[in-house]
Amino acid sequence: MPRTGSAPSRRMPLARWALALALLLAGGAAAEEGIPSLTGQPGDPARGRAIVTTRQRGLCLLCHAGPFLEERFQGDLAPSLAGVGARLTEDQLRLRLVDGRRLNSETIMPSYYRTEGLVRVGPAWQGRPILTAMEIEDVVAFLLTLKH
């Protein structure tokens, strides 16, 4: 079976460095500390909101519901995103987006910044994570605003 490589990190040297460091530091229990910024730049919550609510980009609302009154069809496969910015720290949120499988290997939540260990990825998606490092930062910044 074809497996994908890790092309995104080539385009993203800083992100690669940060992720490698996080992986080294994480190693199991410490994973709960989360993952530090992938870019070293603060994300933009407005762009993050657009990613979360645009079905084909974030895919979030396929599974999650949240405080987005304009979105008619929200999923019920996952906890609501309402108040998630109060429940979790920035680094914990980032860990759940980058690779939530490190917390729960059975979760259906896709790993948004992982390209290894995948099976039969379609040609259009090969070697690319679901979101770029900058998009992850934007989404994290937006989720942090969801305090209620």
Place this chain on the structure above:
Amino acid sequence: MRRVLLALLLAGAASAEPRQSGFELMSPGTQAMQRDDSANPGMLWVEEGRALWDSTGCASCHGDVARMRGVAARYPAWDAASGGPTDLAGRIAQCQEARQHRTPFPRESAEALALAAVIGLQSRGMPISPPEDPRLAPALARGEALYRERRGQLDLSCAQCHDANAGRHLAGSPIPEAHPTGYPLYRLEWQGMGSLQRRLRNCMAGVRSEPYAYGAPEYAAIELFLMRRAAGMPLETPAVRP
């Protein structure tokens, strides 16, 4: 639904957990469309299939298409030529090639769907009855493994949606239990008829994985597993789905 319940009772399909056809998750309007032959768009393909049955010579070997009763309920079946399971569409193509010496209708063509639909209709209401054939065991196991294998950029398996989350909602769509009871069927979203393989390709593409080519052995293996999982449930061909 009384008819379906009755069929279940008659089939003695005493399965451990209750199983639910995708039919049950549909709106009353779409259910009515499937139930009423004069409103069910799939019947147009059935009528074309009936005409093809006679005009392309199936009848000259098999007689009336009514004699195909029960056939669709026991596919995929063992196929000596390929040494594996073949689905009903594959069997039809084989008859055309080996016995009629003609080029088979391509998979997913209107003609191929029409023949599968008219043959499927002959088993409507009958319980799915996969063959007890030990030669199929390896393919059945392969089908189950494929069903449980995570795939695609989203790294999801069929089981994660259709076992763990059936009945919940993926955005607006209720997730069915993935029983292959109605194929080929008319899907409103496609505005057309489609085979089970088309459905499986949609689910594979949905998780951003590369679907297998039409007719690939992986589909027959998955279908074998799904039919085993749905054993005893009544066939609905030609069903309607949203």
